[in-house]
Amino acid sequence: MYQVIARKYRPQRFEEVVGQAHVKLTIKNAIAQGRIAHAYIFSGPRGTGKTTMARILAMALNWEDGPSASPDPDSQVCKEIAAGSSLDVVEIDAASNRGIDSIRELRESVKFRPARDRYKVFIIDEAHQITNDAFNALLKTLEEPPSWTVFVLCTTEPQAIPATITSRCQSFAFQAVDQQEVVQHLDKICASEGVAADADALTAVALAGDGSVRDSLSTLDQAIAAFGKKLEAKGVRDLLGVIPSEGTGRILGAIRDGDPAAMLAVVDDLFQQGRNAQHFCGELTRQFRNLMVMKVAGHDTRLVSAGHAEREAAKDWIEAFSQDDLNRYVQILLSLYQDLQSSTHQRFRLEVGLLKLVHAGRLAPIEEVLSGLRKGVPLPPRVDAEARPPADAPSSSPTAAPSPGATEPAPARKAAAPASGFLGELVRSLQDAGNESLVDAVRACRVEREERVVTVQAPGDWFPILDLQKPVLEAAIAAVIGAKPDVRLVAAEPDRQAEQRPGGSSRNSGATSSGSDDDISTRALSDPAVQAFTKRFDGRVTNVVDLREKTQ
Ligand SMILES: Nc1ncnc2c1ncn2[C@@H]1O[C@H](COP(=O)(O)OP(=O)(O)OP(=O)(O)O)[C@@H](O)[C@H]1O
Numbered sequence: 001m002y003q004v005i006a007r008k009y010r011p012q013r014f015e016e017v018v019g020q021a022h023v024k025l026t027i028k029n030a031i032a033q034g035r036i037a038h039a040y041i042f043s044g045p046r047g048t049g050k051t052t053m054a055r056i057l058a059m060a061l062n063w064e065d066g067p068s069a070s071p072d073p074d075s076q077v078c079k080e081i082a083a084g085s086s087l088d089v090v091e092i093d094a095a096s097n098r099g100i101d102s103i104r105e106l107r108e109s110v111k112f113r114p115a116r117d118r119y120k121v122f123i124i125d126e127a128h129q130i131t132n133d134a135f136n137a138l139l140k141t142l143e144e145p146p147s148w149t150v151f152v153l154c155t156t157e158p159q160a161i162p163a164t165i166t167s168r169c170q171s172f173a174f175q176a177v178d179q180q181e182v183v184q185h186l187d188k189i190c191a192s193e194g195v196a197a198d199a200d201a202l203t204a205v206a207l208a209g210d211g212s213v214r215d216s217l218s219t220l221d222q223a224i225a226a227f228g229k230k231l232e233a234k235g236v237r238d239l240l241g242v243i244p245s246e247g248t249g250r251i252l253g254a255i256r257d258g259d260p261a262a263m264l265a266v267v268d269d270l271f272q273q274g275r276n277a278q279h280f281c282g283e284l285t286r287q288f289r290n291l292m293v294m295k296v297a298g299h300d301t302r303l304v305s306a307g308h309a310e311r312e313a314a315k316d317w318i319e320a321f322s323q324d325d326l327n328r329y330v331q332i333l334l335s336l337y338q339d340l341q342s343s344t345h346q347r348f349r350l351e352v353g354l355l356k357l358v359h360a361g362r363l364a365p366i367e368e369v370l371s372g373l374r375k376g377v378p379l380p381p382r383v384d385a386e387a388r389p390p391a392d393a394p395s396s397s398p399t400a401a402p403s404p405g406a407t408e409p410a411p412a413r414k415a416a417a418p419a420s421g422f423l424g425e426l427v428r429s430l431q432d433a434g435n436e437s438l439v440d441a442v443r444a445c446r447v448e449r450e451e452r453v454v455t456v457q458a459p460g461d462w463f464p465i466l467d468l469q470k471p472v473l474e475a476a477i478a479a480v481i482g483a484k485p486d487v488r489l490v491a492a493e494p495d496r497q498a499e500q501r502p503g504g505s506s507r508n509s510g511a512t513s514s515g516s517d518d519d520i521s522t523r524a525l526s527d528p529a530v531q532a533f534t535k536r537f538d539g540r541v542t543n544v545v546d547l548r549e550k551t552q
């Protein structure tokens with residue numbers, strides 16, 4: 001009968017366990033010195049060898065010629081333990097035996113000597129599932145067990161095990177296995193299975209396993225089922241939904257060139273291929289994080305889990321961007337990833353998030369800008385304030401306040417109140433066309449119509465989206481008004497811009513009201529340095545204080 005690879009290749013000796021060097025060494029030494037503890041906790045991520053190591057420990061203790069750190073896997077005792085049929089090695093799944101009754105049974109069975117072998121070994125899997133009462137019932141047994149018992153508690157959540165238990169056990173923390181070691185392990189298994197796999201294909205499999213050997217082996221099984229005895233990187237990546245390095249290259253190119261259209265084309269391709277937006281974003285975040293780490297620690301650093309192709313492709317990109325840039329991109333992607341977890345409009349979110357990357361562009365470091373201001377040196381071109389999404393975009397309400405008159409203020413997007421009049425018809429037309437993303441965008445705008453002229457005032461974060469989808473918007477409006485419209489898309493002016501001009505009296509609210517203070521404010525606001533500063537940072541002066549007065 002077919003046996004899955006993960007079971008077929010379960011290690012039978014300490015040496016065969018991949019990684020976990022510290023655990024192997026300590027346990028082997030303990031066995032050699034006869035210092036066997038009565039209770040161990042093996043904690044760590046799923047599929048990293050906890051149960052496997054517990055079984056090998058049981059073999060080491062109970063092997064006919066043992067105890068020994070090198071038991072013979074072909075001996076009768078070891079074969080029984082591997083097959084799970086040994087009477088003296090009891091595996092308990094705490095997920096289904098978590099209550100007090102099961103633990104009472106366990107306590108009873110502890111009292112009896114081993115049926116045949118040296119030790120009675122209890123391997124408790126998923127130990128964190130045991131209830132508090134049941135743990136309490138176990139305390140005494142763990143503290144003063146009969147000399148022939150050894151407990152191994154395996155868990156992925158060590159923090160869920162009460163301190164009263166952990167303090168009675170020796171703890172071993174298993175680590176996620178290094179990607180290169182997983183690749184070597186996969187390589188050996190492919191060789192014995194007669195599978196020809198290229199190195200990048202195995203790297204993609206190992207990356208998908210994210211440090212879990214079991215997950216990597218299950219993925220390998222899946223890849224062999226799909227492609228047979230020949231595994232190539234492209235096919236495996238497609239199967240796993242991994243973005244090939246060309247995909248990341250296109251995204252980085254769009255950021256470097258400040259090209260939002262190229263970025264949207266990537267998203268379009270992605271959805272055409274039926275890829276999952278969140279998975280894509282997670283993978284992209286990983287790759288950008290890798291670039292950031294390579295920028296700091298060199299492109300061959302071991303701190304990064306990346307295949308050969310990804311490392312080679314990274315060389316140019318880490319030259320092209322500063323550490324600050326990469327850091328900023330990773331932050332944007334992390335928040336996009338979170339957004340995607342809760343958003344129903346996956347495509348739209350992804351578009352907005354990736355456009356943010358374009359607009360975050362390559363910003364000049366603040367020190368450079370400040371020193372430029374000081375020296376009067378011309379500043380590098382900056383991203384237009386209107387086009388740059390604000391930090392809290394895109395879920396913020398529109399910034400444009402509705403003005404009285406023939407306008408139709410859109411309801412805040414969150415409220416999603418049914419819109420009426422022209423806006424309502426436009427929304428319905430877009431909904432009919434199945435264009436939910438534009439519905440959201442239009443709802444965030446102020447829309448005015450005079451005959452064929454339709455003015456759409458879009459807050460900064462929506463503007464680029466609407467701008468790129470203007471033809472679609474025009475078609476939807478044409479369907480409503482029955483004529484070709486003249487659509488005027490304008491970036492909504494934050495009200496404060498009008499107020500920040502030098503001399504704009506309302507801005508000086510914090511200044512005292514005497515005539516001379518007004519004079520000071522006017523002088524301060526018309527100072528070229530102050531003007532350059534406010535213009536550069538799209539800012540405003542809220543208060544002018546006369547320091548001479550303060551120091552008196
Ligand atoms: N460190 C490792 N070296 C080699 N193979 C491993 C390793 N870890 C896991 N495996 C493979 O994965 C399979 C499952 O491993 P094991 O049951 O030991 O994982 P675990 O850490 O107990 O996971 P879980 O927390 O999910 O119970 C094994 O049969 C083996 O093929």
Ligand SMILES: [Mg+2]
Pocket residue numbers: 050051052125154
């Ligand atoms: Mg296990």
